[in-house]
Amino acid sequence: MAFSIRLTDEERMLAESYAKLQAISLGEAFKRALFEKIQDEYDVTVAKEAYDEYVSDGCKSRPIGELWKELDV
Template identity: 65%
Template sequence: MCFSIRLLAEEKRIAESYAKMRSMSLEEAFKQALFERIEDEYDIAAAAEAYAEYERSGRKSRPISELWKELDL
């Protein structure tokens, strides 16, 4: 798939500078940034769901010091 985006001159300069700094093409820089953003948002959604599940379970957390005592550490 191929697509194009319009950038202001300053945006293009910043993007090209970033790509050059990372020794990659502008295409690679945009692709990497896009998929990193997708991964970050997926991780945030997964964490929120896991936390909601934890809250629904009624379990309670406890201080790590209690675990250390339990394990004689």
């Protein structure tokens, strides 16, 4: 899939400089940045859900050894 975006001259120069520093194409630089952002937001969402579950359970925790036994680690 291909797409195009409009950049100001300043944005283009910054993106090109970054790609050059990383020794990657401009397209690869945008692709990496996009998927890094997606992963970061996904991680934040999962962490928030886990924290909300922890709070709704009364902020109860248990020793890590119990979890290891449960996971057979």
